[in-house]
Amino acid sequence: MLIARVVGELVSTEKHPSHKSLKVLVVQPLNLDGTDSGDALVAVDSVQAGIGDQVLVATDGYAAFSSVGLPPSPIDIAVVGVIDRVDLSG
């Protein structure tokens, strides 16, 4: 899983039926120092995350569609947690 920040929300009416009623977020993966890491991703939301939240993002398909309670669906990325704190030892 990745640490990311929610930077946007996406509205779509023409979409795969499995995405109906799901919130779709734009998330920017982060390095541990908080800087951006690579390109932003589009993720479905399973935890009611909002813009500005630091979140945990699953990037495996099975994890992603099952996190929103769906059978196999065209969903490869999901927000699966809102991060309260990250501790780095050492």
Add this chain to the structure above:
Amino acid sequence: MLLGKVVGRVWATVKNPSLEGQRLLIVQPLTPELKETGKQLVCADCTGAGAGELVYYCRGREASYAFLPEDVPSDSTIVGIVDELDVRRGTSC
């Protein structure tokens, strides 16, 4: 999934029978600020997207799940046409 823009279309007469009837679109990946990023790719489509439209697409095995119960050999499929994109970077948390 990733954001992208439809920039073209591919026609292939000879193709896997399971790709029969599928529209194959060329997609340019975009950042949330709608700047081009990375290489263009060919995506199948389950939304009826057209040239110039902002879309998001799914990659990997899950891309073929868009067509279940059919087994379509696609590793990138457009799964939504974007109507609105609200991006707010720099929001503190």
